[in-house]
Amino acid sequence: xxxxxxxxxxxxxxxxxxxxxxxxxxxxxxxxxxxxxxxxxxxxxxxxxxxxxxxxxxxxxxxxxxxxxxxxxxxxxxxxxxxxxxxxxxxxxxxxxxxxxxxxxxxxxxxxxxxxxxxxxxxxxxxxxxxxxxxxxxxxxxxxxxxxxxxxxxxxxxxxxxxxxxxxxxxxxxxxxxxxxxxxxxxxxxxxxxxxxxxxxxxxxxxxxxxxxxxxxxxxxxxxxxxxxxxxxxxxxxxxxxxxxxxxxxxxxxxxxxxxxxxxxxxxxxxxxxxxxxxxxxxxxxxxxxxxxxxxxxxxxxxxxxxxxxxxxxxxxxxxxxxxxxxxxxxxxxxxxxxxxxxxxxxxxxxxxxxxxxxxxxxxxxxxxxxxxxxxxxxxxxxxxxxxxxxxxxxxxxxxxxxxxxxxxxxxxxxxxxxxxxxxxxxxxxxxxxxxxxxxxxxxxxxxxxxxxxxxxxxxxxxxxxxxxxxxxxxxx
Amino acid sequence: xxxxxxxxxxxxxxxxxxxxxxxxxxxxxxxxxxxxxxxxxxxxxxxxxxxxxxxxxxxxxxxxxxxxxxxxxxxxxxxxxxxxxxxxxxxxxxxxxxxxxxxxxxxxxxxx
Numbered sequence: 001x002x003x004x005x006x007x008x009x010x011x012x013x014x015x016x017x018x019x020x021x022x023x024x025x026x027x028x029x030x031x032x033x034x035x036x037x038x039x040x041x042x043x044x045x046x047x048x049x050x051x052x053x054x055x056x057x058x059x060x061x062x063x064x065x066x067x068x069x070x071x072x073x074x075x076x077x078x079x080x081x082x083x084x085x086x087x088x089x090x091x092x093x094x095x096x097x098x099x100x101x102x103x104x105x106x107x108x109x110x111x112x113x114x115x116x117x118x119x120x121x122x123x124x125x126x127x128x129x130x131x132x133x134x135x136x137x138x139x140x141x142x143x144x145x146x147x148x149x150x151x152x153x154x155x156x157x158x159x160x161x162x163x164x165x166x167x168x169x170x171x172x173x174x175x176x177x178x179x180x181x182x183x184x185x186x187x188x189x190x191x192x193x194x195x196x197x198x199x200x201x202x203x204x205x206x207x208x209x210x211x212x213x214x215x216x217x218x219x220x221x222x223x224x225x226x227x228x229x230x231x232x233x234x235x236x237x238x239x240x241x242x243x244x245x246x247x248x249x250x251x252x253x254x255x256x257x258x259x260x261x262x263x264x265x266x267x268x269x270x271x272x273x274x275x276x277x278x279x280x281x282x283x284x285x286x287x288x289x290x291x292x293x294x295x296x297x298x299x300x301x302x303x304x305x306x307x308x309x310x311x312x313x314x315x316x317x318x319x320x321x322x323x324x325x326x327x328x329x330x331x332x333x334x335x336x337x338x339x340x341x342x343x344x345x346x347x348x349x350x351x352x353x354x355x356x357x358x359x360x361x362x363x364x365x366x367x368x369x370x371x372x373x374x375x376x377x378x379x380x381x382x383x384x385x386x387x388x389x390x391x392x393x394x395x396x397x398x399x400x401x402x403x404x405x406x407x408x409x410x411x412x413x414x415x416x417x418x419x420x421x422x423x424x425x426x427x428x429x430x431x432x433x434x435x436x437x438x439x440x441x442x443x444x445x446x447x448x449x450x451x452x453x454x455x456x457x458x459x460x461x462x463x464x465x466x467x468x469x470x471x472x473x474x475x476x477x
Numbered sequence: 478x479x480x481x482x483x484x485x486x487x488x489x490x491x492x493x494x495x496x497x498x499x500x501x502x503x504x505x506x507x508x509x510x511x512x513x514x515x516x517x518x519x520x521x522x523x524x525x526x527x528x529x530x531x532x533x534x535x536x537x538x539x540x541x542x543x544x545x546x547x548x549x550x551x552x553x554x555x556x557x558x559x560x561x562x563x564x565x566x567x568x569x570x571x572x573x574x575x576x577x578x579x580x581x582x583x584x585x586x587x588x589x
Contacts, residue, residue: 102568196533209531235553235560242550243537307515318492325493327581329572339586344495356494357507360485363492364508377518379528384521386529419510435532460536 001025003032003165008074008222011168012115015062015073022055022062022073026117029075033119033166041141042151042160044080046120047087051075054117071229072115077167079158080121081128082108082213083202087118091204092126092136092154095324095331095350105202106237107171107213107230114229119167122157126352127321128178128206130154131424134415135354142411143186145450149408152182158216159186169226170216175206176309177404177428179214180440184403184453187442189470190216191223194461195435196241198227199234207316208239210309210432220441220471224248227463243461251464256472257291259465262396266302267427273406279444279452280402283473287400290472297392297399301384302430308385309429310422311365311378317355318362324350357418386434393459398466401427403440403453427455437463441470443477480508 001020014020030048037043058073078084081091083101090096104112112118125135133141133156141156143149144164151160155172159182162170172179174192183190191214198213205211215226228248234240263284268277288294326332326346333345351359365374392399405426414421431438436457443454454473458466485504489496496504529535538547553559566579575582 099572102564102571194537195531196537233550238548238551239531239533240551241533241537301521304518304521307518310511311515322493326574327583330574332574336584339584340493342584343493347493348495348497351494353500353503356496356500357504359492359494360488360504361508361511364480364484364488367488367491374515376528377523379530380523380526381518381521383526383529384523386532386535418507419514422511435536460532 001028003028006168007219008071008168008225011074012068012070012072015058016068018062022058022117023052025073026051026055026075026119029119029166036144036164036166039142039147040144040160040164041139042122042157042164042166043077043120044090044092044123044138044157045088047084047118050087051117051119054112058115058117069115070225071111074116074168075119076111076116077119077122077158077161077170078108079124079155079170079172081124081173081204082171083204084108084118084121087121089121089204090138091128092124092138093350093352093355094137096329097137097331099329101202103202106199106234108202110230111171111226122155122161122170124157125154126355127204127317128154128173128175129317129354129358131177131181131421132409132414133157134411135352137352140411143408145187146408146448149410149450150185152185152408154178155216156182159183159188159190162186162188162216162218168218169222171213172216173203174212174214174432175210176313176432177425179216180428180438180453180455181404181425183216183440185408185451187451188216188218189220189223189439189441190214191227191439191463191467192431192437193227193231193463194437196239197437197461197463198230199237199240201234201236205320207313208320209316210313212432220467220474221249221252223439224252224467241461246464248464248467252468252471254468255291256469259292259398259469260295260396261287261292261469262295262297262392262399264297264299264302264392264399264401266299267401271405271423271426272402273446275446276402276404276406276452280454283443283454284400286476287469287473290476292469295396297396299388299392299430301381301388304381305385305430305433306422306426308378308381309425309433310361311374312382312433314358314362315365315375316362318359318366321355321359326350354418382433385430389434389436398469399457401455401457403427403455407446407448407450407452431457436460437466439466439470441474443473480505480512
């Protein structure tokens with residue numbers, strides 16, 4: 001059995017036809033983890049007992065000849081920012097090192113209800129803050145394609161787990177590019193759905209107006225199947241939207257001929273690596289040869305996206321992370337004498353450098369005297385960025401860009417320069433700010449054999465079109 | 478605008494962080510570098526632009542309804558345990574660094 005060839009449908013049908021069992025599949029993924037993960041570092045916690053119990057349930061259904069649910073027996077990895085009942089959930093932070101949630105994240109519960117087998121929790125940048133996975137409090141993740149390089153972040157463990165055949169699919173979260181950028185660095189598919197499309201109940205909050213849950217997979221079809229599993233209104237998340245859900249898998253088969261794809265020059269400027277540019281341009285030619293019409297569009301406020309993002313995201317983070325006070329479930333510093341000392345020392349010792357930096361920046365941007373100059377200004381520019389997309393989407397069905405200006409960089413290369421690290425998100429933060437969906441799919445390699453990602457952005461709640469374009473490209477490539 | 482050591486101390490206080498001497502001087506440097514980049518937002522005239530706090534009040538909403546009526550689907554009845562049962566006390570306390578079985582325990586707040 002070639003683990004790298006497994007997809008959701010092949011797993012389900014081989015269990016249904018009794019060619020294998022969910023139990024055996026889980027076991028072989030755990031063997032692969034044992035073999036590979038010492039080097040890669042994708043997992044923080046394994047939940048073998050829970051996994052094998054679920055696998056067993058699927059196998060009993062198969063033995064009784066019952067029709068299996070859509071994700072039956074599919075081994076999945078869950079980013080460690082999603083709560084799992086009874087399974088340690090750390091968010092990559094020392095402050096939650098021993099946190100065992102009393103409930104499941106809705107997306108995880110929906111995956112399990114559809115038959116998926118949760119193998120474990122994946123490493124990530126602390127509280128999903130980072131673009132390289134070097135901000136994990138526990139260990140960095142290494143890129144399975146080149147162990148001297150980062151897997152991207154913050155869902156680096158999820159991307160690496162899928163890329164190194166340690167899971168068939170994974171869930172990640174995306175606040176500024178944290179699904180799409182690691183997908184691009186590791187050579188897998190990563191989908192960020194529209195804001196509000198997927199419930200965030202049980203997702204540890206980073207920046208609430210920007211946080212999204214979505215899949216990382218080997219194929220576009222698998223991304224469509226996972227999306228279909230986790231979407232839809234959830235009464236436990238008041239921001240989850242009440243919008244009709246199409247049949248994403250059926251929509252994949254619709255022709256792409258005649259679709260209008262926008263190309264924005266703002267995504268092909270200075271700082272774009274030559275190999276990435278060449279790959280993305282030939283991908284665009286490929287889409288043209290599939291019958292798509294290429295239309296130039298303008299997204300003039302793009303150069304302002306990073307400053308806008310790093311004000312809004314950090315402001316929201318400074319508020320969301322106030323809850324880590326050492327009282328109810330987070331780390332408490334030992335030997336504290338007063339309440340105020342407890343707060344300060346617990347947070348000082350529990351948070352890593354990047355998290356403190358962002359809390360400081362966000363608190364500063366919200367503080368008296370600076371609110372108008374920074375936070376309010378950023379909210380206004382967010383309006384302009386969103387209008388850019390609105391105008392572009394009045395002319396085109398989707399927009400095609402590189403996912404990241406470069407392929408995976410080396411560990412340590414940017415870790416001393418926060419600004420350089422922030423600029424790694426330059427092509428991804430715009431979609432989070434505007435709330436539109438985006439997907440990254442592999443579209444080639446650099447001269448050093450590092451994966452390159454193609455990003456396709458869509459209209460609000462129109463994941464179907466970007467999945468369709470991605471699927472057509474994947475099939476033709 | 479330049480961030481000073483004094484600003485960092487003030488903001489750390491607001492954020493309930495202490496920060497070591499080294500962390501504070503590094504923070505001055507990092508915040509100035511990031512804010513220097515952020516200053517490019519001032520190139521844009523936004524005097525007639527509405528601020529945007531979130532996207533979900535603009536997209537995917539029922540346009541025929543007004544104001545909070547648009548979000549009536551997101552409300553629930555105001556009843557005890559409306560969406561799920563409350564956590565039992567021992568479960569709610571299970572992750573606490575210090576608890577006495579009924580309450581979270583913290584250092585003394587009021588001296589008497």
